[in-house]
Amino acid sequence: MDIPRIFNISESAHRIHNPFTPDKLASLGAALRLESGTRVLDLGSGSGEMLCTWARDYGVIGTGVDMSQLFTEQAKTRADELGVANQVKFIHGDAAGYVSDEKVGVAACLGATWIGGGVIGTIELLARSLRTGGITLIGEPYWRQLPPTEAIAKECHAGSISDFLLLPELLASFGHAGYDVVEMVLADQDGWDRYEAAKWLTMRRWLDANPDDELAKDVRAKLTSDPERYAAYAREYLGWGVFALMRR
Numbered sequence: 001m002d003i004p005r006i007f008n009i010s011e012s013a014h015r016i017h018n019p020f021t022p023d024k025l026a027s028l029g030a031a032l033r034l035e036s037g038t039r040v041l042d043l044g045s046g047s048g049e050m051l052c053t054w055a056r057d058y059g060v061i062g063t064g065v066d067m068s069q070l071f072t073e074q075a076k077t078r079a080d081e082l083g084v085a086n087q088v089k090f091i092h093g094d095a096a097g098y099v100s101d102e103k104v105g106v107a108a109c110l111g112a113t114w115i116g117g118g119v120i121g122t123i124e125l126l127a128r129s130l131r132t133g134g135i136t137l138i139g140e141p142y143w144r145q146l147p148p149t150e151a152i153a154k155e156c157h158a159g160s161i162s163d164f165l166l167l168p169e170l171l172a173s174f175g176h177a178g179y180d181v182v183e184m185v186l187a188d189q190d191g192w193d194r195y196e197a198a199k200w201l202t203m204r205r206w207l208d209a210n211p212d213d214e215l216a217k218d219v220r221a222k223l224t225s226d227p228e229r230y231a232a233y234a235r236e237y238l239g240w241g242v243f244a245l246m247r248r
């Protein structure tokens with residue numbers, strides 16, 4: 001069981017697999033006023049940077065579930081590096097339907113809300129692991145400006161314009177689901193550059209090392225077109241943020 005190989009190639013050198021920079025991740029942890037010993041569940045935990053740094057900085061106890069074997073291994077290595085392996089656990093597997101044995105104070109899904117079939121489904125899935133009064137974290141794209149055409153939405157890796165909302169609409173949707181938005185930290189274009197542009201060097205090095213791989217043609221095509229495409233579309237149209245929610 002694994003995610004499509006292209007992601008394991010293009011994001012193999014990423015510690016954070018979303019447009020957040022390390023300082024944004026730290027800001028989010030500070031914004032949540034995490035107390036030492038708080039249990040955190042992270043569905044789609046990637047390479048574990050959120051749980052590992054929050055374990056180090058705020059003393060949280062974390063569990064992450066991720067379908068990428070590579071990212072999960074990287075998360076375990078990172079936990080060792082930061083000296084928090086006794087506080088965090090990383091499980092390789094499908095997080096769809098995953099509910100923790102013990103209730104948690106923070107239940108998160110950052111940049112992987114397809115795991116619960118969309119934002120609302122993921123909020124409901126996370127709620128099954130959350131203690132009363134706990135915080136749900138959702139990391140999700142939104143439109144900074146509406147794409148004028150469906151073709152432009154597709155250039156932003158959206159299936160259609162309706163896949164994402166404008167920021168006020170996204171915040172309102174949490175309210176409609178019965179949740180207060182109690183904090184948010186938004187990515188900026190520098191963060192998007194760190195996420196997207198970091199893939200280019202990784203892909204280039206991978207291509208140089210694996211010219212005969214069956215995916216080499218696809219990776220070459222992506223590396224050739226992605227920088228211009230990204231600058232013209234996603235960088236201008238797409239925002240991303242993490243929203244902290246508490247049930248009303």
Ligand code: SAH
Binds near residue numbers: 096
């Ligand atoms: N939250 C992490 C990773 C975001 S990228 C971070 O912010 O760094 C999306 C992640 O979802 C990837 O790590 C991918 O491997 C994982 N993923 C995709 N489908 C999944 C599934 N069904 N179950 C668990 N993880 C999944």
